[in-house]
Structures are given as C-alpha cells and as structure tokens.
Amino acid sequence: MPVLPSPVTLDDVAALAGVSTATVSRFLNSPDMVAAKTGERIRAAVDQLGYIPNLLAGGLASNRSRLVAVLIPQLSGTIFSDIIEAMVAELSAAGYVAMLGLTELPQEQTAHLVHAALARRVEAIILTNTVDSATRATLRRSGTTVIEIWDLPDEPVDAAIGFSHHAIGRDLARFVRNRGYVRPYVITARGSRAQMRRDAFVAEWIEGGGAMPLESQVPVPTRYGQARGCFAEIRRSAVMPDVVICGSDLLAQGLIVEAMAAGLSVPDDLAIIGFGNTRLAEEMRPTISSVDIDGARIAREVVGIMARRAEGSRETPVRIDVGFRLIARESA
Amino acid sequence: MPVLPSPVTLDDVAALAGVSTATVSRFLNSPDMVAAKTGERIRAAVDQLGYIPNLLAGGLASNRSRLVAVLIPQLSGTIFSDIIEAMVAELSAAGYVAMLGLTELPQEQTAHLVHAALARRVEAIILTNTVDSATRATLRRSGTTVIEIWDLPDEPVDAAIGFSHHAIGRDLARFVRNRGYVRPYVITARGSRAQMRRDAFVAEWIEGGGAMPLESQVPVPTRYGQARGCFAEIRRSAVMPDVVICGSDLLAQGLIVEAMAAGLSVPDDLAIIGFGNTRLAEEMRPTISSVDIDGARIAREVVGIMARRAEGSRETPVRIDVGFRLIARESA
DNA sequence: AAGCGTGTTGCAAGCGCTTGCATCATGGTT
DNA sequence: AACCATGATGCAAGCGCTTGCAACACGCTT
Numbered sequence: 001m002p003v004l005p006s007p008v009t010l011d012d013v014a015a016l017a018g019v020s021t022a023t024v025s026r027f028l029n030s031p032d033m034v035a036a037k038t039g040e041r042i043r044a045a046v047d048q049l050g051y052i053p054n055l056l057a058g059g060l061a062s063n064r065s066r067l068v069a070v071l072i073p074q075l076s077g078t079i080f081s082d083i084i085e086a087m088v089a090e091l092s093a094a095g096y097v098a099m100l101g102l103t104e105l106p107q108e109q110t111a112h113l114v115h116a117a118l119a120r121r122v123e124a125i126i127l128t129n130t131v132d133s134a135t136r137a138t139l140r141r142s143g144t145t146v147i148e149i150w151d152l153p154d155e156p157v158d159a160a161i162g163f164s165h166h167a168i169g170r171d172l173a174r175f176v177r178n179r180g181y182v183r184p185y186v187i188t189a190r191g192s193r194a195q196m197r198r199d200a201f202v203a204e205w206i207e208g209g210g211a212m213p214l215e216s217q218v219p220v221p222t223r224y225g226q227a228r229g230c231f232a233e234i235r236r237s238a239v240m241p242d243v244v245i246c247g248s249d250l251l252a253q254g255l256i257v258e259a260m261a262a263g264l265s266v267p268d269d270l271a272i273i274g275f276g277n278t279r280l281a282e283e284m285r286p287t288i289s290s291v292d293i294d295g296a297r298i299a300r301e302v303v304g305i306m307a308r309r310a311e312g313s314r315e316t317p318v319r320i321d322v323g324f325r326l327i328a329r330e331s332a
Numbered sequence: 333m334p335v336l337p338s339p340v341t342l343d344d345v346a347a348l349a350g351v352s353t354a355t356v357s358r359f360l361n362s363p364d365m366v367a368a369k370t371g372e373r374i375r376a377a378v379d380q381l382g383y384i385p386n387l388l389a390g391g392l393a394s395n396r397s398r399l400v401a402v403l404i405p406q407l408s409g410t411i412f413s414d415i416i417e418a419m420v421a422e423l424s425a426a427g428y429v430a431m432l433g434l435t436e437l438p439q440e441q442t443a444h445l446v447h448a449a450l451a452r453r454v455e456a457i458i459l460t461n462t463v464d465s466a467t468r469a470t471l472r473r474s475g476t477t478v479i480e481i482w483d484l485p486d487e488p489v490d491a492a493i494g495f496s497h498h499a500i501g502r503d504l505a506r507f508v509r510n511r512g513y514v515r516p517y518v519i520t521a522r523g524s525r526a527q528m529r530r531d532a533f534v535a536e537w538i539e540g541g542g543a544m545p546l547e548s549q550v551p552v553p554t555r556y557g558q559a560r561g562c563f564a565e566i567r568r569s570a571v572m573p574d575v576v577i578c579g580s581d582l583l584a585q586g587l588i589v590e591a592m593a594a595g596l597s598v599p600d601d602l603a604i605i606g607f608g609n610t611r612l613a614e615e616m617r618p619t620i621s622s623v624d625i626d627g628a629r630i631a632r633e634v635v636g637i638m639a640r641r642a643e644g645s646r647e648t649p650v651r652i653d654v655g656f657r658l659i660a661r662e663s664a
Numbered sequence: 665a666a667g668c669g670t671g672t673t674g675c676a677a678g679c680g681c682t683t684g685c686a687t688c689a690t691g692g693t694t
Numbered sequence: 695a696a697c698c699a700t701g702a703t704g705c706a707a708g709c710g711c712t713t714g715c716a717a718c719a720c721g722c723t724t
Contacts, residue, residue, distance in 0.1 A: 009679095009680055009681085010680065010681060011680080011681095019703075019704085020703065020704045020705075021680090021681075021682090021704090022682080022683075022703075022704060022705075022706095023702085023703060023704075025681065025682060025683085026682090026683090026702095026703090029682080033701090033702080033703095034702070034703080035701085035702060035703090038702080038703085050470065050473060052447065052450045052451050052474070053451050053680090053681080054392070054451065054453060054679085054680055054681070055451045055452045055453070055681090056388050056391045056392045056397060056452065056453055056679085056680080056681090057392050057679070057680035057681040057682090057709090058680075058681050058682070059388045059681090059709095060386070060388045060389050060392055060679090060680085060681070060682090060709050060710065060711085061680080061681045061682040061683080061708080061709050062681080062682055062683085062709085063682095063709075065388060067431075067452075070432075074417065075407070075413045075414075075416060075417045075420075076413040076414045076417055076610075076611070077413075077610075077611060077612075081407045081408040081409075081413050082408045084407060084432075085406065085407045085408055085434065088407075088432055088433070088434050089434060092433065092434070092445070097431050097433075097448055097449075097452065098431065098432050099399075099429050099430065099431050099432070100402075100416075100420055100430050100431070100432045101420070101424065101429075102417065102420050102421060102424070113424070115384065116424075116429055117429075118384045119384050119385050119386065119387045120387045120388065120399075120429065121386060121387070121388055138382065141382060142384070223611065223615065224611070224612055224615045224616065225611065225614070225615030227615075228615075228617070254615070257589060257616070257617065258617070260592070260593070261592070261617060278408075278409075279408070279409060279555060279556070279557065280409075280556055282557070283555065283556045283557030283559075283560075283586070284556065284589070285560070285589065285590070285593060341709095341710055341711085342710065342711060343710080343711095351673075351674085352673065352674045352675075353674090353710090353711075353712090354673075354674060354675080354676095354711095354712080354713075355672080355673060355674075357711065357712060357713085358672095358673090358712090358713090361712085365671090365672080365673095366672070366673080367671080367672060367673090370672080370673085385710090385711080386709085386710055386711070387711090388709090388710080388711090389679090389709070389710035389711040389712090390710075390711050390712070391679095391711090392679050392680065392681085392709090392710085392711070392712090393678080393679050393710080393711045393712040393713080394679085394711080394712055394713085395679075395712095
C-alpha cells in the first residue's frame with residue numbers, strides 16, 4: 001500500500017479552525033456560504049496544515065469527478081495535437097482535468113478506454129473517432145455527456161461539434177476550378193472522414209464538367225515521409241496533374257519539398273493544397289493553402305456544453321457546426 | 333447534479349449473483365481469490381447488469397487511484413508529443429490512466445496542476461520541466477512518486493529518468509570536429525536544458541582548439557517558422573558557417589528548405605544537425621542527422637518504477653540514464 | 665474420531681468528503 | 695417586547711467500494 005499521500009484530512013482542518021467539517025467543505029467549494037472571518041480562520045488552517053483535499057472522496061460524495069476523457073487516434077504529427085492542446089487548456093481553465101486516451105490501433109482499445117473513463121465517472125467523453133455499436137449503447141446507457149468532435153454524424157451518441165467533411169470536399173473542388181486548375185490529383189488517407197471529403201470533391205468536380213480526377217490512397221496517419229512515394233506516383237501518371245489535394249499539411253509540405261527537389265516550381269508547375277492549417281502551413285515557403293479547422297473554438301464549445309449540462313440543461317442532441325475556412329496561400 | 337452515470341452498484345451485482353459484495357469485489361480485483369464457479373455467476377451478473385465499477389469509490393477505499401499525471405510544457409510540434417504517446421500507451425497497458433497537464437505559459441500554472449494532481453491522489457507525477465522550490469516541497473511532503481523525465485538533476489525530487497544534456501553537447505562537438513567541419517553555428521532555444529547542451533558544445537569545441545562558435549538564440553518552442561529568420565542571420569555572419577546545430581528537427585528541416593531554396597547544397601555547402609530524432613528526421617530529404625532520445629524506453633522505465641513502488645520498494649532517489657544516440661544521416 | 669490446514673466466503677468498519685435538514689444567533693419589524 | 699426572516703453553522707447519513715478478521719466447510723493426517 002502506498003504511503004498515505006496526505007494524512008491531513010478535512011477533519012484536521014476543521015478541528016484546527018474550530019468549526020465543523022461541513023463548514024470547511026462549504027468554504028472550499030462555495031466560499032460565500034461562510035462568514036468572512038470564519039473563512040479566514042479556515043484559510044489559515046488549510047495553509048498551516050498544507051491540506052490538499054481528496055477529490056476521490058469528494059467526487060464520490062458529490063458525484064462530480066471534474067474529470068473529462070479525451071480520446072483521440074494519435075497525437076504526434078497530426079492536427080489533433082493542436083486540438084488537444086486547446087482542449088486541455090480550456091478544460092483546465094474551467095476546473096476540469098483531462099484524461100488522455102489513444103484509440104489508434106486495435107479498435108477494441110476504444111471500448112476499453114471508454115470503460116476506463118466511465119469507471120472513473122468522467123463528466124464527459126470527447127470522442128474523435130467513431131465507436132462500434134456496442135460501445136455506443138454502453139455510452140448511451142451511462143447517461144454521460146458524450147461529445148463527438150470531428151464530424152457531424154447524422155445520429156450522434158449525444159452531442160456533436162464538428163464540421164461537414166462533405167462541404168469541405170465540395171468547396172475544395174470549386175476552389176480548384178475557380179483557380180483555373182484542370183487536372184487535380186487527390187491523395188486520400190484511409191479513413192471515413194477523409195473518404196467523405198474525397199467523394200464530395202470528386203462529385204462536385206465531375207458535376208462541374210471535370211474529368212475523373214487522378215488519385216491515390218495513403219495509410220493514416222498521413223506522414224511527411226509518404227510524400228516521396230506519392231510524388232513518384234504522381235510523376236508516373238499518364239498526364240501530369242496541375243494541382244494536388246492532400247490529406248494533411250504535413251504531406252503537402254513533403255510534396256512541396258519533393259517537387260522543388262525535382263526542379264518543379266510550386267505553384268506554377270504544380271500547385272499543392274494541405275489540410276488542417278497547422279502552424280506549418282503559414283511557416284512553410286511557399287506558404288501552404290489549406291483548410292482551417294478552429295480547434296480553439298471546438299474546445300470552447302465543449303466546455304460550453306458541459307457548463308450548460310452542469311446547470312441542468314438537457315438539450316439533446318446537440319449539433320454545433322463550427323465550419324471551416326479555405327485559406328488560399330502561395331502554394332495554390 | 334448530473335444523472336447518475338451508473339445506478340448499478342456492487343450490491344446489485346452481489347444480490348443477483350447471490351454472494352456478498354466482498355466476494356464480487358475480490359472477483360473483480362483478484363479473480364483467483366474466488367472459486368471458479370462463483371466467479372462465473374458473478375461474471376454473468378456483471379454482464380447482465382452492465383455493471384461498471386466506480387473507481388472513485390474504489391480508489392477512496394483502497395487508496396489507489398490508478399491515475400498518473402503527465403505534465404509537459406507543450407504538445408504540438410515538439411518531441412514531447414512522441415514521448416507522451418509512448419507514455420500514454422505504456423501506462424494504459426499497465427492499467428493506469430494518464431491525466432495530461434500543460435505547463436507552458438505561466439510558471440504558476442505548474443503549481444496549480446501539481447495541486448490538482450495531488451488532490452486526485454495520482455499514483456505518480458511525471459514532470460518534464462523543473463518546478464519552483466515551494467512546489468518541490470509540496471511534492472516531497474506528499475510522498476507521491478515524482479518522476480522527472482527530461483534531465484538528470486543533481487537532486488531530483490524523487491526519481492529521475494533522463495539523459496545528460498552536457499554529454500550531448502560534448503558529443504555533438506566531437507562529432508562535428510571528427511567530420512571535419514570547422515565553422516559551427518549553434519542555434520539554442522531559450523531554456524535551461526538547451527543551454528546546457530550549448531555550453532557543453534562550446535566548451536568542448538574550444539577545448540579541442542576551435543574558435544568560439546557563432547550562435548543565435550530562438551524562443552521556445554523551436555518552430556519550423558523560425559528557420560527563415562535563422563537562415564537570414566546565418567547569411568549575415570562575417571564568415572559563412574559550414575555546419576548548423578539546431579535545437580530541434582523541425583528547425584533543422586526548415587533550415588534545409590531555406591538553404592536549398594537559396595541554392596545551397598546540404599550538406600556540401602551547409603551541413604545541418606537536428607535534435608530529437610523525430611520521424612521527420614528520417615523522412616526528410618536529405619535525411620537529417622539528429623540526436624535520438626528513446627521515448628519508449630523512458631515510458632517503460634516510468635512504469636517499471638511504478639511497479640516496483642507498488643510492491644513496496646522504497647529505493648530513492650532513483651536516477652536512470654537512458655542515454656542518447658547521435659544518428660548520422662545525410663544532412664551532416 | 666478428533667484435529668487441523670487450506671481455500672472460500674461473509675461481516676462490518678471504514679476511506680474522506682458532501683449536503684439536506686435542523687439549529688441557532690442576529691438584527692429588523694410590528 | 696415578542697416575532698420572524700435571514701444567514702451561518704452543525705449534525706449525521708450516506709456516496710460505493712475495499713479489506714482485516716472471523717467463520718465455515720472440506721478433505722487429510724494421525
């Protein structure tokens with residue numbers, strides 16, 4: 001058994017301050033329920049003893065864990081790390097603590113993480129990927145706030161904050177056409193959301209009179225290193241495309257480097273469009289045209305939903321479309 | 333008050349299985365303490381009711397939260413995201429859950445996060461940055477396992493898993509000299525660890541008969557976008573350096589792009605060395621020479637220490653040097 | 665046949681906190 | 695001067711689980 005982390009309890013503080021434990025508890029949780037000078041005595045006692053409340057006990061008694069589970073596929077080299085950063089900051093400011101779970105490889109892992117989160121009585125579960133129906137059922141039954149944040153599914157488990165992948169694909173096609181490109185090349189990551197963008201792009205492109213675009217697929221997560229293979233494949237095309245639509249800024253960057261190394265000029269010989277509008281997109285030379293998703297906004301909405309729920313709102317389902325922005329820069 | 337996440341309790345399961353709560357609890361925590369056929373009945377009851385244990389209650393009673401706090405400065409675009417990924421995976425496999433805290437901006441934030449972690453009775457706190465002495469005292473007093481993982485401080489709070497920044501700086505200087513470079517340029521991030529590497533580099537370089545290296549400083553976190561400014565500064569140098577030692581792979585990559593855009597050949601006209609050996613280092617063309625830190629190893633050691641502590645070991649202080657590897661690739 | 669070690673199970677006392685309700689000053693009303 | 699609304703505090707019953715200890719049922723040994 002580990003050493004008692006803090007043998008100092010509420011009772012100790014109460015005894016020292018000469019009040020009941022209830023009063024100390026109230027002072028700690030809603031200070032203005034106790035008289036000012038009582039508060040001072042308690043404050044002094046807390047400081048003197050170095051008291052650190054036990055939130056496990058508190059959570060058990062109050063049924064509020066102040067814990068939020070954030071489940072994402074992977075962290076490094078993806079747009080998710082930006083979103084997580086915003087999310088953690090926002091949650092932390094609102095008094096919550098984020099428990100991080102990686103759902104990348106075995107899909108079964110997700111079910112396991114959901115279970116672990118539920119067992120800790122998290123106040124919300126932020127989901128970035130879709131979950132199997134058994135887990136959906138568990139989630140629903142639990143009554144916990146579930147927020148899906150990377151999409152706007154037709155039937156969210158509970159709340160969804162996201163954007164339309166379809167609209168992005170469509171707008172990208174229009175953008176490309178308006179810019180006068182005629183031979184787009186689409187690189188899609190294996191994954192349902194990317195696929196949705198790709199399908200919408202192709203549909204819109206063809207509807208606008210374009211020929212079926214050239215394309216290729218890459219494994220997720222899209223990585224810088226895939227650029228080599230992709231570029232080689234592009235070069236092997238019967239006709240050289242004039243613009244490449246990538247699944248991530250990282251891949252776009254890689255392609256730019258490859259293209260330049262091959263003596264091509266970007267965007268004149270080959271235009272390139274990224275996705276995610278990570279810091280990289282504006283820092284690369286040439287700067288990368290990309291699709292911006294406002295991660296900070298998503299994080300804020302998450303906390304907003306939680307706040308409303310905490311006040312008893314039972315609005316459901318919630319669907320918030322945070323939209324996206326096509327950012328035209330030098331690369332396309 | 334939120335809807336009860338799971339109204340099903342141990343008692344319900346016990347009643348349905350026709351045993352006492354103690355037996356159910358034992359079955360859940362150490363299955364081989366209960367008879368096989370009792371276990372089966374319990375398992376069935378758990379499944380039927382969709383029981384999810386309440387770890388807040390369990391943690392309170394057993395004084396084990398199965399929670400680990402991981403505190404890092406920032407996530408996106410740093411080597412930390414790789415380490416966190418490994419850490420979360422490893423902890424998760426060992427049955428722990430990681431609570432993530434960002435300590436970037438106000439130093440006071442760190443104290444706050446430490447307090448939040450302690451209040452949740454985490455079983456360990458993983459620290460990536462140094463903490464002020466008041467927080468150190470709090471940490472010490474708490475008796476919680478504290479693992480510092482980015483350095484090997486002379487007086488760790490508790491345990492430390494890291495490597496010698498001094499040794500890295502020294503080895504980099506030797507490496508550069510052995511490769512025949514004569515005019516190194518050092519780009520240092522503002523931050524004590526980077527400073528240690530820089531100092532060791534300079535000391536070793538001068539000791540080996542070299543002239544005081546040219547250098548410049550950049551803010552943390554080092555970013556791709558800083559490459560432009562750095563490259564401009566390098567060009568403004570009285571004498572053109574023949575090798576640049578960067579504070580991160582990302583910055584190294586940026587410099588390579590800038591250098592190539594300026595018509596320089598890497599490494600012939602200008603060699604470049606990164607830090608962190610992120611995936612990028614081997615994916616970039618030219619591949620980037622870098623310093624590898626084994627994040628997965630660090631993660632494993634963390635779990636190892638926790639396992640030993642759980643078994644009652646009181647070894648302290650612990651200092652584990654995981655070393656580093658200079659990886660020579662095409663860029664230098 | 666009495667005794668005993670072993671393996672299972674139940675009993676019940678907490679773990680440290682929150683909170684509904686009751687109690688009690690306090691000062692203002694009538 | 696009796697009354698009462700108000701604000702501050704205390705009482706005590708949990709929250710759902712873990713675990714030391716005791717009880718018990720076996721099958722063996724002597």
